Amino acid sequence: MKQRLVMIAVLVLVAGALVLAQPPQAPPATPDGFVPVNSLPQAEQLPAAPMVIAAYSVVWVVLIAYIWMLWRRLSKVERELADLTRRVQDR
Amino acid sequence: MTRYFTPLAFLLLVLFAAAPVVIAGTPYEQTMGLVQKIFYFHVPSAMMMFVSAFVCGIASAIYLFRKSAKADRLALAAGELVVTFGLIVMTTGPLWGRKAWGVWWQWDAKLTSALLLWMIFIAYLLVRRFGGPGSEKLGAAMAIFGMANVPFVYVASMYWRTLHPAPTVVPSLQPGMRGAFWFCVLSFVLLYVLILTLRRRIEDQQAQVDQLYLALED
Numbered sequence: 001m002k003q004r005l006v007m008i009a010v011l012v013l014v015a016g017a018l019v020l021a022q023p024p025q026a027p028p029a030t031p032d033g034f035v036p037v038n039s040l041p042q043a044e045q046l047p048a049a050p051m052v053i054a055a056y057s058v059v060w061v062v063l064i065a066y067i068w069m070l071w072r073r074l075s076k077v078e079r080e081l082a083d084l085t086r087r088v089q090d091r
Numbered sequence: 092m093t094r095y096f097t098p099l100a101f102l103l104l105v106l107f108a109a110a111p112v113v114i115a116g117t118p119y120e121q122t123m124g125l126v127q128k129i130f131y132f133h134v135p136s137a138m139m140m141f142v143s144a145f146v147c148g149i150a151s152a153i154y155l156f157r158k159s160a161k162a163d164r165l166a167l168a169a170g171e172l173v174v175t176f177g178l179i180v181m182t183t184g185p186l187w188g189r190k191a192w193g194v195w196w197q198w199d200a201k202l203t204s205a206l207l208l209w210m211i212f213i214a215y216l217l218v219r220r221f222g223g224p225g226s227e228k229l230g231a232a233m234a235i236f237g238m239a240n241v242p243f244v245y246v247a248s249m250y251w252r253t254l255h256p257a258p259t260v261v262p263s264l265q266p267g268m269r270g271a272f273w274f275c276v277l278s279f280v281l282l283y284v285l286i287l288t289l290r291r292r293i294e295d296q297q298a299q300v301d302q303l304y305l306a307l308e309d
Contacts, residue, residue: 052186056132
């Protein structure tokens with residue numbers, strides 16, 4: 001029994017040594033593998049012009065919309081004020 | 092409204108019409124290129140957001156301690172402008188960041204605290220609109236809290252590690268950029284003053300309408 005165990009241990013050690021002694025296999029070359037670069041080529045960089053145009057458009061749209069809303073509210077409240085003033089004076 | 096409103100409004104139109112020409116004439120930034128030109132509207136909008144937060148907070152404090160209805164109306168007007176200019180900041184910033192940093196948003200100290208500031212004043216407007224009786228005092232307390240947040244937003248990029256540039260970028264601007272930047276700041280200050288005047292007039296006239304309704308009921 002003891003000899004059998006010793007033989008199994010020796011076989012495992014030899015097999016392990018044989019496996020470790022194999023040269024590491026190079027990974028298969030894939031066409032879409034990751035390739036690090038320090039900077040992207042110009043053709044692949046995100047274009048800046050759409051971002052700048054979008055940013056300035058947002059500014060103009062928000063400001064114009066808000067000023068238009070204020071103008072409408074002011075016109076409405078001025079009409080209401082004129083109407084109420086007339087009603088109070090008529091009393 | 093004052094007799095200066097119309098000529099100042101005309102001046103404002105001229106300034107904003109000239110702004111794209113002025114900005115187009117500025118040099119490109121070395122690392123960011125064209126996208127850096129968002130800076131000329133993004134930063135003045137942020138400055139007006141901070142100024143409006145202070146106006147709202149101080150007016151709210153005056154309302155709380157002196158019971159001044161006039162101060163309360165000014166606070167409401169300024170609170171709305173914090174949200175408006177904040178909307179501009181929160182949209183132009185990510186558009187710039189997407190190109191400059193590669194991401195739309197980053198949960199760093201500067202951006203997160205700016206978003207919180209904006210959300211505090213959105214909450215302020217919701218409380219004032221839907222809070223019912225007593226919402227003026229609750230809103231005033233929120234505005235003071237929001238105003239206290241502004242210094243943290245300003246120094247966040249100096250004391251914590253953030254993607255966002257520090258405020259020291261402004262004093263170190265090149266001559267070609269400095270002139271255009273302060274031109275845009277002046278335009279935005281004038282815009283802010285005029286819009287605040289307009290907004291406050293709406294509140295003042297609404298207060299008069301409310302008084303007249305009470306007089307009619309009597």
